[in-house]
Amino acid sequence: MKNVFITGASSGIGAALAREYAAQGATLGLLARRRDNLEQLRRSLPNPEQHHIYAVDVTDHAALAAAAADFIRQTGNVHVVIANAGISVGTLTEHAGDLAVFERVVQTNLTATVATFAPFIQTMKNDAQPDACRLVGIASVAGIRGLPGAEAYSASKAAVISYCESLRVELKKSGIRVVTIAPGYIDTPMTQINTYRMPFLMPVQKFAAKAVQTIDAGCSYRVIPWQMGVVAKGLRLLPNALYDAVFSRAPHKARADDQH
Numbered sequence: 001m002k003n004v005f006i007t008g009a010s011s012g013i014g015a016a017l018a019r020e021y022a023a024q025g026a027t028l029g030l031l032a033r034r035r036d037n038l039e040q041l042r043r044s045l046p047n048p049e050q051h052h053i054y055a056v057d058v059t060d061h062a063a064l065a066a067a068a069a070d071f072i073r074q075t076g077n078v079h080v081v082i083a084n085a086g087i088s089v090g091t092l093t094e095h096a097g098d099l100a101v102f103e104r105v106v107q108t109n110l111t112a113t114v115a116t117f118a119p120f121i122q123t124m125k126n127d128a129q130p131d132a133c134r135l136v137g138i139a140s141v142a143g144i145r146g147l148p149g150a151e152a153y154s155a156s157k158a159a160v161i162s163y164c165e166s167l168r169v170e171l172k173k174s175g176i177r178v179v180t181i182a183p184g185y186i187d188t189p190m191t192q193i194n195t196y197r198m199p200f201l202m203p204v205q206k207f208a209a210k211a212v213q214t215i216d217a218g219c220s221y222r223v224i225p226w227q228m229g230v231v232a233k234g235l236r237l238l239p240n241a242l243y244d245a246v247f248s249r250a251p252h253k254a255r256a257d258d259q260h
Contacts, residue, residue, distance in 0.1 A: 003075040005029035005068065007058050007116050008085030010037035012188035013138065016208035017082060022046050024212075029071035029078075031064070032085070033057050058085040058112035059104075068119035077127050080215060081120045082136040083113040091152040102152040109156035113137055113163065124176050131175035134215050137164040139182040141223060144232045145243065148250055157182075161221075168220055177218035181211055184228030200227040 004021045008014040010032035018028055022045040030038050035055035042048045052074055054067035072078060086109045091098040117135050124133040142150060143157030161180055168178035185201045202225045214222045223229030235243065 002026040002079045003029070003071075003077060004080040004082070005031070005071055005078055005116075005120070006082045006084055007031045007064075007112070008138075010034050010041060013183065013186060013204060013207065013211075014082075014084045015041055016204040017084065017211060019045065019205065020208040020212045021080075022051070026080075027051065027075055029054065029067070029075075031056050031058070031067055058116065059107045061112075061115045064112070064115050065119045068116075072120070072123055078120050078123060079127075079132060080134045080136065081117060082138065082215075083116040084136075084138045085109075085112055085116075086138065086140075086156075088142075088150075088153050090149045092149060093151055098152075105152035106156045106159075109153070110159045110163065113160055117167070121171070121176070125174050129175075131177070131218075133176045134179055134218065135164075135167065135171075135176060136179045136181065136215055137161075139164070139180055141182050141184050141228050141232050143182065145235045145238075145247075148247060165221075177220075179215050179219055180221045181214060182221070182223045182228075182232070183207060184223065184225055184231075199231075200225050 002021065002024070004026045006014050006017055006028065009018050009030035014032065018030055018041060022028060028051040030041065030051060031054040032038055033055065035053065038053040038055060042051050042053055045051060052071055056063045056067050058064055087105055089101060089105065091102050091105070120135070124130055127133055137160050139160040140157040142154045143161050146154040161182065164178050164180040171178060185199065186204050186207045187201055188204050207224055210224050214224070223232050
């Protein structure tokens, strides 16, 4: 039986991953800010009594470490840790007020990923089968090339990709697998507010099933859905001049001030 710890678990991709793992009989540690949503999710899962919920903001590193320590005490060992918590909002550098938003996005999407993994690494190294352990960073195709109006989100997700790669190499000798998953457009509350066309939009539970397969296989990096992976590879090859000409006209995600 697997023990799985998921941040950002109260909705969207996190909740879908929780449902996928619970259906397989895993014991879950579910962490998010909203206790009511976590409790509702837990009650909806098979064997709700075996799952643990933690109402914690991932930017509160002390509380996050305490939750991790409690889950380790409750379960004895942890097989999969998924740093999924994230926020997406448009930012424009020219607006001075967006600097605080930028910092909040980076703290939530990047720094909290580090803080999520840190308490579990030694426990995984001590596991009888460390090669069965997984640290999973949820990145984004937005981190592959910078998108206009999404400076904070693109920068934070690009950093998650590079951070997970560094950690993967660092932990290779230990046997622990570091898995980076870059979602394309997934049908969640985060994307449902977008007003522009989203190619290859994937239902969230279908994404979760494919993500769990990727995690089980210990893949180093995967874009889901695969069609966005093809697009991502193409974007990497585009010369800057062509990329700039095409994407300078791309639609922008709404800024925080514009969402009120």
